[in-house]
Amino acid sequence: MTKGLSTHVLDLTHGIPAANLKIELWKLNQSGNEKEHVQTVLTNEQGRVETNLLSKFESGTYELLFYVGDYFKEKGIQLKEPLFLNQVPLRFGICKESGHYHVPLLISPWGYQTYRGS
Template identity: 45%
Template sequence: MGRLTTHVLNTATGLPAVGMKLILRKGNEEGGYTMLSDTVTNHDGRVDAPLLEGDAFTSGVYELTFFVGDYFQTEDAFLDEVPIRFTVDDATRHYHVPLLVTPYSYTTYRGS
């Protein structure tokens, strides 16, 4: 069964990013995006359940937006919202989208 998960690490501290808001959207036929979920990371920097799984997880273009500025709440922070747009070709597989972040930089990759 396919699923979509995420994990956020604060690389400035080396700890999970607890309480970071994130929104998941999916590309639609009109060229825009439809919101699917609005959630917050838990004590482990993850969400409590997969963002999508089973029949709800379909092929297409998705956008996962992380509210980094709200999380760090520093006046000299460089980043605000970090949108990651990615394509799901095979919705029967596990797609994991981790975010490694500081107030000034981020990186992501397709995890497992």
């Protein structure tokens, strides 16, 4: 597999891929107190991002920000404000400049799970 960063999102509440979910990718500086926006994407019908999220693959700390609150509102789920989960940030490190990093997210309005996939 080519080097890069990918993600996909599964909606555990409905048992389907989370289509049209907004995701932002950020790169953190070495101190971790500043972030640089890399790109914003939407998931496809399979809950996946169709392109490599990193055009320049390098070691560092990154953050994927998943807009799960907006997604569940669009699905018509009645949720009380403030939402328990609105935006889910996943901060992770890439420690080598070769290989592939896959960061899946399993979501519901009340919880989430992630892991390093392949």
